[in-house]
Amino acid sequence: MNSCSITREPIKVEEIASRVTRPEAGAVALFIGTVRELTGDKRTLYLEYQAYEAMAVKKLEQIRTEIGERWPDAQVVIVHRIGRLEITDIAVAIAVSTPHRDSAYEANRYAIERIKEIVPIWKKEHWEDGEEWIGNQKGTQEYKTGKPEVTEIEN
Amino acid sequence: MKIKVLLFAHLQEEAGKGEVELELQGDTVKELMAVMEKEYRLTRLPQAMIAVNEEFADEETVLKEGDSVAILPPVSGG
8 A cells, every 4th residue: 555645535534544553663653633613813615735746656666765865764654634624624635653752743744844835735715705726835935946945854 | 759747736726737748848847947938928937846656856957758747836735
């Protein structure tokens, strides 16, 4: 089974955590990104996620490789859901297992930050009075070179 | 040469479709972007990232017949 994937089905977090659980690991950090109702004073009714699927899977696998270089003991599974998601639905789940907890937390944080930088997935917020594709959540500048800015997260 | 162009998020809505085939006169991403902006009236293109055959590229990247170019608005996954 591939370690990173895009799905249209509800994400089962226990199944994802179980895929990194192993005798060598003393820690499994599981991050679950959920659909939030309120952003500032805007009330979201539901979200719509779209992906450039083939590339998104490649970029999720790239993040897994980057984590493997920084935390060689880590095992990672990332699943991102696309399509229509309701409030509190799970949009993304990241499971990282390591022998000790520090690196599990660090590697898991690294994964979600990198997803927001390099993985071609977009979300559209639907409100009562409108809708908008959301971009640039990290507040990065224009991509003048056409490439994403590659910033190292300090360990 | 023929280039397949993939569009996402607001760009897809502006163009009315997610995929177009273009007969490109030049051979760089920059020239392709100029054509897309003019023909499909796409907005916020300076903020977009470019991928050629599923790998990030830039404006100077030279294209060849049959390439797939994806125009990627700032991503918002997670």
